[in-house]
Amino acid sequence: MKKNSDILGEASGNNQFRLHLGFHYARHNRTRIQSRDGYARFTERYPTLSKPIENNLYVVPKFDSLVDFDTYRLIMFSSGIHFQELRSNEWPSYLKDVDGVLKVDEHVLLIxxxxxxxxxxxxxxxRLNTKVECAEQQGNAALVNGExxxxxxxxxxxxxxxxxxxCFYEPTLLLYYRYKGKGEYPAITMVDGPLCSIYPTEKEGIYTLSSVxxxxxxxxxxxxxxxxxLRDFTDSDLKIKIAEMEAHVKSFVPDFCEHFEFDSPQFNIKTKLLGEHDDRSCYVKxxxxxxxxxSGKIDTIFFAAQKVCDYLERYVHGEITPQEMAKNKQGHV
Ligand SMILES: Cc1cc2nc3c(=O)[nH]c(=O)nc-3n(C[C@H](O)[C@H](O)[C@H](O)COP(=O)(O)OP(=O)(O)OC[C@H]3O[C@@H](n4cnc5c(N)ncnc54)[C@H](O)[C@@H]3O)c2cc1C
Structure with missing residues (x-):
């Protein structure tokens, strides 16, 4: 059952469309490993639902990153995530104060x-257009809206x-921009910490600008x-946010506004686990x-599906012990 009139109508259809590989999560091992594995499974199982980005760069700035480039590279290397390190003469000249750059194979999702x-x-x-008002267990059944x-x-x-x-709920604003130049602009993600990124979408010449x-x-x-x-957000709030996000990205890519013009906003809500380590991994209770x-990232659909199927299979075969049942209530897998 789904309250919306179409599928992928909430966060899963309104995000930055990055098929993560783990590079965004230098501070969280479980998230990196789930993304690394989820990426491999996603590209194998759904080869037509994402596409590679020719020039996809993770940039560690000299002054604003929480970790230095050598530490960042070491974390990715030891996590078994493939990358190519660019030499300083290969760094895009329009980037300011760079400590190091990795070129990566992350894809963009074709939503x-x-x-x-x-x-x-x-x-x-x-069942679309069906809002669940109440879901509960009753005896040997689960009741949804009384059914x-x-x-x-x-x-x-x-x-x-x-x-x-x-956890907490975070309303979000991403900005869509139109690339004024010809060909493709690189995907540029500044790491690690409260930084920003420019990422292509499936539509030619349309990019998202995101700022942590x-x-x-x-x-x-x-x-x-x-x-x-989100309901209270006004047009003048939007103008302020555009100015803030452009100023943020211009501190790393000073000529951003010469190449991009604002197109439209995208609003949504993230549900996030607390913690400065940025745990964005998936849990099943x-x-x-x-x-x-x-949910973690989109690449964690396989992790979630496997956990749910394992549980159902063991449940129907009577393999879940009362002790395990009690434990699962408290913990998560
Ligand atoms: C701004 C932003 C950028 C992001 N960027 C990325 C990215 O680049 N890559 C990435 O992998 N992830 C990204 N994410 C995270 C990603 O979007 C989420 O991890 C994922 O979409 C969550 O999927 P979900 O199905 O759990 O939630 P949702 O997609 O939010 O789906 C929830 C579903 O529940 C339904 N629903 C809710 N209440 C009811 C009800 N009462 N009755 C019936 N149905 C109900 C809704 O209709 C909806 O279908 C981003 C998220 C945001 C907000």
Missing amino acids: EKAREHFKQKLAGKI KFDFVIDATWGHLSDIDYD KHTPLGKYDTSAEAKQR TDDRMISVF
Whole structure:
């Protein structure tokens, strides 16, 4: 059941469309490893739903990164993530104060194609325009809006009911820009810390600008408060945000505005785990017939699917012991 009229209508269809490989997460091992493995599985299983980016650069700036370039490179190397290190004479000349640059194989997700693909796959199996008001276990069944099912998998990213994690809701603003030049502009991601990135979308000449500092529009304890923040956002707020995000990116790419013009905003909500280490990995919690998926990045769909299928298989074969059932309620896998 899905409250929207189409699939991939919330965060999964409104994000930066980066098929992560782990380079964004120097401070979190579990996230890096899930992305590294998820990338391999995604490109193998859905070869037509993402495409490579010719020039995809991760840039460690000299003064603003939380780690120096050698440390950053060592972390990626020891995580088994492939990259090519650029020599200083290969660094783009328009970048300011660079400590080092890695060229990487990350892809961009083709979200329109993905929408069509999964719509066909799910035809007849998904109920659109159906908001779940209540999901609970009752005896040997799971009830959703009063209707009986075998199990419930809550994959609403905490929007159905408050979730059992130390997390918060972050309304977000990404900006779409039109590239004024010919050909392709590189994907440029500054790491590590509250920095920014320019990333292509599936549409030719359209890029997203994201800033870890300015993309968040607040930090809220509930989904309802985060949604209200988006409703309250005004045109003059948008003008201020555009100025802030452009100033941020110009501190690394000074001629950004000569190459790009603003196109449109993209609003959404992230559900994030607390912690400066940036844990963006996926967790699955089970409580008898109720299963809850705390999504990581899009590449973690395989991790989530495997955890859920393993649990269901063991459940139907009576292999979940009462002790394990109690443990799963408290912990997560
Ligand atoms: C600004 C931004 C940039 C991001 N960039 C990237 C990136 O580049 N790469 C990446 O891998 N990830 C990125 N992410 C993270 C990624 O978008 C999420 O990890 C992923 O989309 C979460 O998917 P999900 O299915 O759990 O949540 P969502 O896509 O938010 O889906 C939740 C679903 O629950 C449904 N729902 C909610 N409440 C109810 C209800 N009561 N009844 C019925 N249905 C309900 C909604 O209709 C929706 O279909 C980004 C996120 C944001 C916000």
